[in-house]
Amino acid sequence: MATARYLVDDVGRAVAFYTQNLGFTLRQQFGKAMAILARDDLTLWLAGPPASAARPMPDGRQPEPGGWNRIVIEVEDLAAVVADLRERGANFRNDIIDGPGGRQILCEDPAGNPIELFERR
DSSP states (O other), rough: EEEEEESOOOHHHHHHHHHHOOOOEEEEEEEEEEEEEETTTEEEEEEEESSSSGGTTTTTTOOOOOSSSEEEEEOOOOOHHHHHOOOOOOOEOOOOOSSSSSSEEEOOOTOEEEEEEEEEO
16 A cells, blocks of 8 residues: 655645545544545645644745645546546646556646646557
């Protein structure tokens, strides 16, 4: 099982996004600081502003949501998943692209963290 951590600006909103749109289950929530979600073999930790993971680094850099590293969620019908997410107001960084192993698109959670949705060939 793999574990990933995403920084988010609103834990409740992020939990709703992942559970209602991407098939995650809420395992545990620590108020506004953190939530632990699961989907298949992935555990996702969502860390809000009060979480220890959001504290400034010794050199002054401040951890924040966004970036380009991402989790990958494999789906059976990418076009249908994208259409459903668009209808629900999800943001995307690009359109569906074809690659050697399948098709993919980058969706954003409410804090701007990227999620790659991938359909194998």
